[in-house]
Amino acid sequence: MITLSGVSHSFGGVHALDGIDLEVGEHEFVAVIGRSGCGKSTLLRLVAGLLTPSRGRILVAGSPVTRPRRDVSVMFQRPALLPWRTVLANVLLPTEILGLGDHRDRAHELLELAGLGGFEKRLPHELSGGMQQRVSLCRSLIQSPQVMLMDEPFSALDAITRTELSEELQRVQLARPRAVVFVTHSIDEAVLLADRIVVLSPRPGRIHRVVEVDLPRPRALGQVELDEVSRELRGLLVTA
Amino acid sequence: MRTALPVLGLLAIIGLWWLATIVFGIEPLLVPSPADVVASFLELPGYLLEQALITLWEAVSGFGLSIVIGVPLALLIVGSRVLERMFYPLLVALNAVPKVAIAPIVVVWFGFGISSKVLMVVLVCIFPIVISTASGMKSTPSELVELFRSLDATRTHEFFKLRLWHALPQIFVGLKVSITLAVIGAVIGEFVGADAGLGYVITVSGGSADTSLAFAAMALLAIISVALFYGLTWVERKLVPWAEV
Ligand SMILES: Nc1ncnc2c1ncn2[C@@H]1O[C@H](COP(=O)(O)OP(=O)(O)OP(=O)(O)O)[C@@H](O)[C@H]1O
Ligand SMILES: [Mg+2]
Numbered sequence: 001m002i003t004l005s006g007v008s009h010s011f012g013g014v015h016a017l018d019g020i021d022l023e024v025g026e027h028e029f030v031a032v033i034g035r036s037g038c039g040k041s042t043l044l045r046l047v048a049g050l051l052t053p054s055r056g057r058i059l060v061a062g063s064p065v066t067r068p069r070r071d072v073s074v075m076f077q078r079p080a081l082l083p084w085r086t087v088l089a090n091v092l093l094p095t096e097i098l099g100l101g102d103h104r105d106r107a108h109e110l111l112e113l114a115g116l117g118g119f120e121k122r123l124p125h126e127l128s129g130g131m132q133q134r135v136s137l138c139r140s141l142i143q144s145p146q147v148m149l150m151d152e153p154f155s156a157l158d159a160i161t162r163t164e165l166s167e168e169l170q171r172v173q174l175a176r177p178r179a180v181v182f183v184t185h186s187i188d189e190a191v192l193l194a195d196r197i198v199v200l201s202p203r204p205g206r207i208h209r210v211v212e213v214d215l216p217r218p219r220a221l222g223q224v225e226l227d228e229v230s231r232e233l234r235g236l237l238v239t240a
Numbered sequence: 241m242r243t244a245l246p247v248l249g250l251l252a253i254i255g256l257w258w259l260a261t262i263v264f265g266i267e268p269l270l271v272p273s274p275a276d277v278v279a280s281f282l283e284l285p286g287y288l289l290e291q292a293l294i295t296l297w298e299a300v301s302g303f304g305l306s307i308v309i310g311v312p313l314a315l316l317i318v319g320s321r322v323l324e325r326m327f328y329p330l331l332v333a334l335n336a337v338p339k340v341a342i343a344p345i346v347v348v349w350f351g352f353g354i355s356s357k358v359l360m361v362v363l364v365c366i367f368p369i370v371i372s373t374a375s376g377m378k379s380t381p382s383e384l385v386e387l388f389r390s391l392d393a394t395r396t397h398e399f400f401k402l403r404l405w406h407a408l409p410q411i412f413v414g415l416k417v418s419i420t421l422a423v424i425g426a427v428i429g430e431f432v433g434a435d436a437g438l439g440y441v442i443t444v445s446g447g448s449a450d451t452s453l454a455f456a457a458m459a460l461l462a463i464i465s466v467a468l469f470y471g472l473t474w475v476e477r478k479l480v481p482w483a484e485v
Contacts, residue, residue, distance in 0.1 A: 048390055067392060074390040080383045083482040084405050097391045097401070123482050 001026045001147060001179035002047060007056030008204075009042055016042045018204035020056070026146075027177035031184055031194035033233070034240065039205025040183040044149045047181060048074050060147060070098050073145035077152045079132035081124040087111065087135050088120040094143045103142055110138040114168070130161035137165070141172070147179045155185055163221055166192055170218055187233045191226045192219050197233060201240040208240040272452040277459060280452035288441065292460045295437040298354055298426040299468070302361020303419055310366045311411070314373035315399060335367040339428055347433035357429035357437065364425035365418040372414025376407025409483035412476045419468045423461060 002024040009017040017039040024030050032040050045051040046058060049068040058065045060072060068074075073094070081090045088107055095103040111117060114134040124132055133153060140148060154162045166189050173180065173193070184190050190197045194213055201208035211233060215225050254274050260266065261273040268276050281288055317324045343360055350356035380403050388398050430439025438457045445453035477484070 049392075050386065050389055068390050070392065072390075074387070076383055076387070078383055080381075080387045082384065082402070082405065084408070084480070093401075094391050097388070097393045097397050125482060 001028070001061060002181065003057075003059040004047070005057050007043075007046060007053045007058060009039070009046060009051065009054050015204035017046075017053075018206050020205070020207060022198065022207065024147075024179045024181060026179055029173055029177075029180045029182065029193055029195050031182045031190035031197045032200060033184060033187065033190050033197060033237065034200030034205065034208075035202050035237070036185075038200045038202035038240075040200060041151050043200075043205070044074070044151050044181060044183055047147075048072060048149050050074075069147075070143065071145050072147040072149060073140040073143055075136055075140045075148065075150045075153045077155055079124070079129075079136040081132055081135055081139075083124050086121050086123060087116065087127070090124065090135055091138045091142055094139060098143060100143065107138070107142055110141055111135075114138050128161075130157050130165065133157060133161075133165060134168075137169070137172075145178065148181075150180065150182045152183050152185060154189065162186075162189075166221070169193060174217060187230050187237070188221055188226070191229045191233070192221055197229075199233065199236045199240055209236050211236070269449060269451055272455055276452040277455040280450070281456040281459075288438075288456060288460060291436060291438050291441050291457070292464060294354075295423070295426050295430065295439065295461070296464050296468075298357040298429070298437065299361055299419075299422040299464070302358040302425060303365055303422040305358065306362050306365035306369050306418060306422075307415070309362070310369035311373050311404075313366075314370045314377065315404075317370070317374050318377045318403065319395065319399070331367065331370060334363070339364050339425065343428050343432040346429065352433050352435055357426050357434065360429035361422045361425040364421045364428075368414040368417040368421070369411070370414075372410045372412075372417075373404075373407055376410030377403040379410070380406045408480050412472070412480065412483075416469060416472055416476075419472050420465050423465045423468070427461065 002022070004020050004022045007017060007020040008015075020043065022030075032043060034040055042051065046053050047060070047065065049065045049072070052066075060069060082093065085093070088104070088111070091107040091111060092103060095101070108117075108120065111120060114137060116131060116134055116138070119127065119131070124135070127135070133156075137153070140150075154165050157165065170193055182190070182193060191213055197211045197213060199208045199211065200206065211229065213229055215223075215229070219226060257271075258274050261268075261271055272280070313327075317328060339360065342363060346359050346363075347356045350359055377399075384402060384406070385398070388402055393401070426437065427439035427442075430437040431443055434440045438461050441457040442454050445451070445457065
C-alpha cells in the first residue's frame with residue numbers, strides 16, 4: 001500500500017532522513033520508534049504529502065504522492081479539534097472538506113463505538129483530553145481511509161487513558177484492517193499494536209532495524225510474550 | 241450583584257459631583273449640578289432623544305459598514321503577501337492622521353448630512369477591525385492549519401472553516417474598541433458641520449453658554465456608548481461561547 005524507496009529529506013542544512021526503504025502492506029500495522037529528533041514526524045509528513053522528499057520516491061496505492069490524498073488520514077499528537085465545533089461537527093469536518101456527502105449516521109456510529117454516545121452536541125473544551133483524542137480518532141476514521149498515519153497520538157495522555165486508547169485502536173484495526181504507520185515513543189504500545197516495528201537511528205534518520213512481532217491477536221498489555229519483544233527493542237534503541 | 245456594583249459606582253460618583261458643586265459653591269455655568277443637568281434634559285426630552293437617535297444611527301451604521309469593509313479587507317491582507325505589502329502601510333498611515341484634521345474635508349466632500357458622519361465613523365472604526373481580524377486569522381495554530389492541509393482543503397475552506405472562526409474572539413476585541421470609537425467619530429463629524437445630533441447640540445449649547453444642556457448631551461452620549469459596548473459583549477457571549485474558557 002505504501003512504498004518508500006531511497007527517501008531522504010533535509011530541511012536547509014539539517015539532514016533529517018536518509019535512504020529510507022520501506023513497504024507497508026494493505027492491512028499492515030507498522031510502528032516507528034526512535035529517539036526524539038530522528039525524523040519520525042518528517043517521515044509521516046512525507047507519506048502524508050505535506051512535505052516533498054529531497055530525494056527518493058513515495059508511492060501510495062501505486063501512485064506517487066504529490067499532495068495530500070483523500071484516502072489517507074492523519075492523526076496528530078494533540079487532538080487538533082476545532083473549539084467552535086461540536087463533537088459531531090468535528091468528526092464530520094473531513095467529509096465537508098472532501099465533499100463526501102451526508103455521513104451523520106456513520107459519525108454517530110463511530111462516536112458510539114468510541115464510548116462518546118451522548119456527547120455529540122458538546123464542545124471540545126467540555127471534554128477530557130482522552131475523550132478529545134477519541135473524537136480525533138473518530139474524525140480520522142470518518143473518511144474511511146485506506147491509510148492511517150498517526151504521530152504519537154496517545155503520548156499526551158495519562159497512562160490509564162493511553163492504555164484504553166491503544167486497546168481501542170487494536171479493536172479498530174482488527175475489525176477493519178488498514179495500512180497504518182504509527183509513530184510512538186512507547187515500546188509497549190508499539191509491541192501491542194504493530195505487525196512490524198521500524199527502529200530509526202538518529203541524525204540523519206536511517207532504518208536501524210525492523211522487528212517482526214509475530215504474536216497472536218488480540219494482545220494485551222502486560223502479556224509475558226510481549227515483554228520479550230519489548231526487551232529486544234529496548235536493546236536496539238540503545239544501540240541505534 | 242453584577243448589575244448592582246456598576247450602578248453603585250455610578251451613584252457614588254454622581255453623589256460626589258453633587259456634593260462638590262454644593263460644598264465648593266461652583267457656578268452652574270462652569271459645572272452644573274446633577275439636578276441642573278436633569279432639569280435641562282426635562283426641558284427638551286423629545287428633542288434631545290431625537291438628536292441622540294441621530295447620533296446613534298450614525299455610529300451604528302458606520303460601525304456596520306466598517307465590519308462589511310474591514311473583514312473582507314483583512315481576508316485579502318492575510319490571503320496575499322502582495323496586497324499586504326501594498327496596503328498595510330497605507331492603512332497605518334490613514335489611521336495615524338488625526339481624525340479631527342480629516343473631518344472638515346470630509347464635510348466639504350460629503351456635506352452636512354448623515355453621510356459625512358458615517359464616513360467619519362468608518363475612518364475611526366475600520367483600523368481596529370482590520371488589525372484584529374488579520375492578526376486573529378494569522379495566529380491560527382499550526383496544528384489546525386496542518387490538519388486542513390492534510391485534508392487537501394482549498395484556501396476558501398481554510399479561510400471560512402478555520403481562520404475566520406479562529407479569529408472570532410480576537411475580532412470581538414477589535415469590535416469592542418471600535419464601537420466606543422464609533423460614537424466619538426460621529427460626534428467629531430457633528431462638531432465640524434451638522435444641523436443635528438448630540439455633537440451639534442453640544443456645539444450650540446457652547447455658543448449660548450448653556451453648560452447644563454451640554455452636560456445632558458454628554459450624559460446621553462455616555463449612555464449610548466455603554467449600551468452599545470455591553471450589547472456587543474452580549475452578542476459576543478452568544479456567538480463565541482467556546483472562547484470563555
Ligand atoms: N520544519 C522544519 N524546519 C527545519 N528543521 C526541521 C523541521 N521539522 C523538523 N526539523 C528537523 O528535522 C529533524 C527531525 O525532526 P522530526 O520532527 O521528524 O523528529 P521526530 O523524530 O518526530 O522527533 P520527536 O520524537 O521529538 O517528535 C530534527 O532535527 C528537527 O530539528
Ligand atoms: Mg515528532
